[in-house]
Amino acid sequence: MTDAPAFGLSDTDLAAHNTVFASDALKGRVAVISGGGGGIGRAIAWLYARLGASVVVTGRKPEKIDPLIEALRAAGHTASGETLDIRDRAQVDGFWARQWADKGGADILVNSAGGQFPQAAIDFSPKGWNAVIDTNLNGTWNMMQAAALKWREFEHPGSIVNIVVVTTHGLYGVAHSMAARAGVISLSQSVAVEWAPYNIRTNCIAPGAIETEGWNVYSPAARAAYPKTNPMMRVGTAWDIAEASAFLSAASGNFITGEVLTVDGGGQHWGETWTTGKPDYFDV
């Protein structure tokens, strides 16, 4: 089990956490989760499996995926996994071809793979900029289009949830990621219309500060400020995002497409978030 992470919920927590959903809310569905070994993706994998879905967890590192699959199976759930870099289109296409040829297709895609490093924008190197854009915008698109092509080919309905970032105002220190996420939101809204005739829904979730192992890349000073980025004065959990995602993926989301569901404790209406720590100049 991937228990006791430095930040966020363990597999033991996720196996037992209360849920508002009925235990058959996703019965018989197949859900592919990119970044499924990360904090938010792992919570989504647990919740969807507990609601009856067969979950397919993907990510680059087998050491994050394998123990999760083992823990899910040990708890009686149906789970499999594959290593997959979403930036590599050939890998992505190969994954989706196998998923439909040998593994029963898919009904749901959740794109939780993503991330960035905190740095002042003025200091971004071309390589750093490209790594973040390629991961969060191109990688997400690779997964979305490859999934949709299969759904169109098999005349099968599909649902996509993209985990993004709140873009209503700046998130300082991660401008590359903000550019990519705004792109994903706009893309999702556009294809929600284009893909409605194929019965494919596309939505986004914009989390506020959610305690996960992804926080390792931020300084202690920046992390200490996260509870104060919203009027609830606390951070969220990966479970908060998993339940929002289940709401969009399950029948409760059947008439919802092209939406951004913000789960940030009201942060978008409140204040500022510095991922690099607040510079003295602004500290008035």
Ligand SMILES: CCCCCCCCC/C=C/C(=O)SCCNC(=O)CCNC(=O)[C@H](O)C(C)(C)COP(=O)(O)OP(=O)(O)OC[C@H]1O[C@@H](n2cnc3c(N)ncnc32)[C@H](O)[C@@H]1OP(=O)(O)O
């Ligand atoms: C308002 C609402 C409230 C919202 C309140 C929100 C508050 C919380 C904010 C958000 C939190 C999260 O998203 S947390 C969860 C996300 N998880 C993460 O971010 C995990 C870390 N990120 C990643 O792994 C990323 O995927 C990513 C950086 C793109 C990894 O890409 P790669 O695998 O290609 O990484 P690398 O090979 O290591 O790096 C590629 C290049 O990137 C640059 N680079 C990488 N790390 C660097 C660093 N620390 N400083 C400078 N530059 C760096 C260098 O140029 C690297 O090349 P070289 O120079 O040659 O090495």
Ligand SMILES: NC(=O)C1=CN([C@@H]2O[C@H](COP(=O)(O)OP(=O)(O)OC[C@H]3O[C@@H](n4cnc5c(N)ncnc54)[C@H](OP(=O)(O)O)[C@@H]3O)[C@@H](O)[C@H]2O)C=CC1
């Ligand atoms: N936690 C938070 O406060 C917030 C998170 N978000 C976003 O939510 C999403 C999930 O974050 P969270 O779970 O917290 O972070 P994590 O870092 O825990 O998880 C992200 C996962 O993405 C995977 N990943 C990264 N790059 C690739 C790639 N090229 N191909 C395949 N998988 C990849 C990583 O797995 P591996 O290393 O195995 O590749 C990692 O496990 C991210 O997009 C994040 O930016 C948004 C706002 C706030």
